[in-house]
Amino acid sequence: MKDNAESYVTKDGRTIGPVVMEMKNITLRFGGVEAIKDISFDIREGEIRAIIGPNGAGKSSMLNVISGFYVPQDGEVWYKGARRPSMKPFEVAQQGIARTFQNIALFEGMTVLDNVMTGRLTHMKSGMLSQMMWRGAAEREEIENREIAEKIIDFLEIQAIRKTPVARLPYGLKKRVELARALAAEPSLLLLDEPMAGMNVEEKEDMSRFILDVNDEFGTTIALIEHDMGVVMDLSDRVVVMDYGKKIGDGTPHEVRNNQEVIDAYLGVAHD
Amino acid sequence: MNEQLAFTIEVFANGLMAGVLYALVALGFVLIYKASGIFNYAQGVMALFAAMTLVGIQNGQVPFAHLINAIFGTDVHKFGWHVHSFLAILLTVGVMILLAWAVQRFVFRHLVGQEPIILFMATIGLAYFLEGVADLMWGSELKALDVCAAEGACLPQGMNMWLEGTTYEAFGYGFFIDNLDIVASIIAALLVAGLVMFAQYTKQGRAMRAVADDHQAALSVGVSLNFIWILVWSLAGFVALVAGIMWGAKSGVQFSLSLIALKALPVLMLGGFTSIPGAIVGGLIIGVGEKLFEFLIGAPFLGGATENWFAYMLALLFLVFRPQGLFGEKIIERV
Numbered sequence: 001m002k003d004n005a006e007s008y009v010t011k012d013g014r015t016i017g018p019v020v021m022e023m024k025n026i027t028l029r030f031g032g033v034e035a036i037k038d039i040s041f042d043i044r045e046g047e048i049r050a051i052i053g054p055n056g057a058g059k060s061s062m063l064n065v066i067s068g069f070y071v072p073q074d075g076e077v078w079y080k081g082a083r084r085p086s087m088k089p090f091e092v093a094q095q096g097i098a099r100t101f102q103n104i105a106l107f108e109g110m111t112v113l114d115n116v117m118t119g120r121l122t123h124m125k126s127g128m129l130s131q132m133m134w135r136g137a138a139e140r141e142e143i144e145n146r147e148i149a150e151k152i153i154d155f156l157e158i159q160a161i162r163k164t165p166v167a168r169l170p171y172g173l174k175k176r177v178e179l180a181r182a183l184a185a186e187p188s189l190l191l192l193d194e195p196m197a198g199m200n201v202e203e204k205e206d207m208s209r210f211i212l213d214v215n216d217e218f219g220t221t222i223a224l225i226e227h228d229m230g231v232v233m234d235l236s237d238r239v240v241v242m243d244y245g246k247k248i249g250d251g252t253p254h255e256v257r258n259n260q261e262v263i264d265a266y267l268g269v270a271h272d
Numbered sequence: 273m274n275e276q277l278a279f280t281i282e283v284f285a286n287g288l289m290a291g292v293l294y295a296l297v298a299l300g301f302v303l304i305y306k307a308s309g310i311f312n313y314a315q316g317v318m319a320l321f322a323a324m325t326l327v328g329i330q331n332g333q334v335p336f337a338h339l340i341n342a343i344f345g346t347d348v349h350k351f352g353w354h355v356h357s358f359l360a361i362l363l364t365v366g367v368m369i370l371l372a373w374a375v376q377r378f379v380f381r382h383l384v385g386q387e388p389i390i391l392f393m394a395t396i397g398l399a400y401f402l403e404g405v406a407d408l409m410w411g412s413e414l415k416a417l418d419v420c421a422a423e424g425a426c427l428p429q430g431m432n433m434w435l436e437g438t439t440y441e442a443f444g445y446g447f448f449i450d451n452l453d454i455v456a457s458i459i460a461a462l463l464v465a466g467l468v469m470f471a472q473y474t475k476q477g478r479a480m481r482a483v484a485d486d487h488q489a490a491l492s493v494g495v496s497l498n499f500i501w502i503l504v505w506s507l508a509g510f511v512a513l514v515a516g517i518m519w520g521a522k523s524g525v526q527f528s529l530s531l532i533a534l535k536a537l538p539v540l541m542l543g544g545f546t547s548i549p550g551a552i553v554g555g556l557i558i559g560v561g562e563k564l565f566e567f568l569i570g571a572p573f574l575g576g577a578t579e580n581w582f583a584y585m586l587a588l589l590f591l592v593f594r595p596q597g598l599f600g601e602k603i604i605e606r607v
Contacts, residue, residue: 067492093494105489107482118482122494124475142473185493 004042010237017045020221021066021189026075028061035061036072037245043189048215049223050232053242054265059225060102062242063193066223067099068092080188094122098187100178102194102225108167112177115166116153119184120145149184155217156180156210172203176210183214190214192224196231204228208235229266233257241265282448283567284560289453291559292460296515297536298543298551299464300508306484306546307504310380310391314399316533318368318509321406323516323525325367327417328410329360335409361513368509369502371402376502384497403530412527417520456518463514464552467507471548476503484546538587544600553598558583 004019021043028036035058043049051059064070066077068089077084079095087095098119107115124141153159156176161169166177175195182190195211196204208231214220226232232239233253241249241256243265249256256262300315312318328335332351341347355363379394471477482490483500491497519529535558543554562582570578590597 069491088496089491090494090496093492099492101488101492105486105492107485107489109485110481114478114481118478118490118493118495121475121479121482181493 014046014216016047016237019043020045020080021223022078023062023066024076024078026062026065026072026077028058028065028070028072034245036065038075039240039242039245039247040075041240041247041250043221043223044238045221046215046219047221047237048211048235049221050236050239051223051225051242052227052229052232052239056244057242058245059242060193063099063191063223063225066092066189067097067191093185096122096185096188097191098182098185098189099191100175100182100193100195102197104171104174104178106166106174106178106181109165111163111165112158112169112180113149113153113162115177116149116180116184117145119181120149122185148186152180152183155213156183172199172206175199175207179207179210179214183218183220186218188221190220190222192222194225194227196226196228204231211235280564280567283563285449286453287560287563288556289450289457289559290563291556292453292457293515293518293532293555294535294539294559295552295555296460296463296511296518297532298539298555299467299548300511300515301536301540302543302545302548302551303467303504303508303511307480308380308391308483308501309388310395311388311545312508313392313395313533314402315508315512315536316530317399317402317406318371318512319516319519319532320525320527320529321371321402321516322364322368322509322513323417323520323529324406324410324415326360326364326513326517327415327520327525329355329363330357331415333410338411339408361517364513365510368513369506372502372505372509375505376498380501381498399530403527407527414524414526417517417525450522452521456521459514459518463511464548468548476500480504535583538583540597541587541590542597544597547597547599550597550599558586561586 004022007015007017009015019042022040023042024040026036026039027034039058039062051062053059061070065072068087068091071086079097084095093099107118110118123145153162156179158173158176158180161173161177166174169177179192179195182192192211196207199207211222211224212235215222224236226235236253238251239249239253239256240247241259241262243261248261248265249259251259297315297319300318301312304310304312304315327333332353332355334340334348334351337349375398379398380391383391383394469477471481479490479495480500480503482493482495483497487497490500515532516525516529519532539551539554539558541554542557543550543552562579565582566576566578570576570582
């Protein structure tokens with residue numbers, strides 16, 4: 001096991017930094033149901049960390065704990081070396097943790113560009129009055145933010161639909177716009193909740209490529225949830241496997257694939 | 273015939289002016305409904321409360337005078353000073369912001385995620401509560417509201433005279449149009465332009481639109497719902513103040529002011545509950561529509577008093593043929 005503060009270089013030459021987010025003994029209950037049972041794992045800077053598991057394993061709940069949508073009954077969340085107090089989702093976002101949703105949560109009435117610009121909200125500082133006057137600092141700030149938004153739109157190849165209202169876009173593109181909005185926040189941790197759910201093979205390949213490119217180009221730390229074992233194995237540096245709210249595996253894709261418990265969870269065990 | 277045409281034009285203009293006021297009240301509804309899905313029945317009472325607070329501050333009334341006198345056996349009613357109109361308006365805006373905060377903190381924060389009907393019921397409760405508070409705070413007698421004439425300090429004397437003027441000569445006819453109405457329209461137009469600019473170009477405006485569109489997504493980009501809700505209630509309070517000033521200046525500040533909320537309902541059905549331009553256009557259509565209908569059809573053929581029901585009938589027709597209103601979002605449920 002590597003030390004928390006240590007960096008190392010992967011086989012394909014990317015540098016993985018020290019631990020940026022650490023979950024310690026997280027337990028989450030809904031009434032009598034334990035969605036997450038005493039799970040600990042960490043996320044290192046610059047890596048792609050996958051959380052996988054069968055339906056109802058508690059993966060999305062875990063992501064919701066990280067992004068502040070759920071408050072765990074037990075356990076600690078450590079972010080950038082400090083224990084994070086219980087926070088509202090918008091406060092978590094202001095700390096530099098951006099996310100996408102399993103069922104897409106976009107501003108349907110706005111254009112793609114406007115949606116991406118909302119991702120910049122946490123970076124806008126000018127006061128209400130100066131912005132209404134539309135001068136100096138506020139204007140400069142708006143232009144800077146616009147440039148970053150446009151860069152991300154280019155990067156994800158959605159220039160052609162910049163001015164299209166999101167409601168009119170097909171599912172696959174909506175997923176990409178949501179990714180663009182999350183990226184616009186220049187997050188230090190990006191959470192993707194099933195970024196490839198409901199996509200066909202071609203769309204999945206596109207999305208995988210974008211995720212890899214984002215990680216490569218911006219050095220963004222990514223934690224993602226995925227169903228599709230094949231995709232996860234190609235994409236991620238390390239994998240956490242959950243089943244019925246428990247952690248049953250944690251390690252490189254290779255280690256996880258050969259873990260008997262994981263194989264049982266995915267393929268089922270013969271009861272005899 | 274020409275006489276008739278001139279009259280029609282005059283009625284049309286007066287209708288536009290009335291429409292502006294309807295639009296203002298409707299605007300307050302739209303702001304809150306868009307951002308939080310709450311249909312704020314108390315919007316009319318907020319206009320009343322704002323107008324009463326303004327008059328009370330202007331005249332140097334002691335708030336809760338009756339209550340204080342009853343408890344401490346004193347006999348205070350007035351501070352004995354007059355507050356400059358401009359300062360009084362600023363103070364009233366402050367009071368409305370405080371009210372917005374209190375409403376959010378003590379009522380709606382505890383009702384997050386409840387059914388719309390429950391939120392609606394809460395606003396009905398709020399309306400009666402606020403009416404009671406307004407009564408207790410400032411007394412229930414009819415008061416005159418003179419935004420500028422109070423000490424003659426706010427506008428030059430000539431302006432005051434002009435504000436009270438009414439008649440215009442054009443094409444050889446005398447048109448009867450209140451100058452006060454013209455000023456009111458201009459202020460309303462500026463207010464709407466300001467609101468649109470605010471929503472389009474500021475950080476808070478963008479956050480407001482985000483919340484109006486999707487709460488979950490807004491949270492995920494770092495927007496505090498609570499802050500935005502206080503903001504929209506403050507804006508609605510401000511709009512209510514402007515509406516209250518205008519109605520108050522026309523017909524005095526009295527408790528029937530709160531009934532203008534009922535006039536805003538058909539406006540909303542026409543314009544759509546979620547559209548700011550809809551509230552404006554809807555207000556104008558109803559204002560002009562009811563005046564023209566009364567003048568051309570109601571008075572000559574139907575025995576008059578059609579203004580009381582015309583707006584509601586028009587709204588009913590819209591409900592049948594275009595339930596989302598002129599500009600509202602069409603509701604499509606995919607199956």
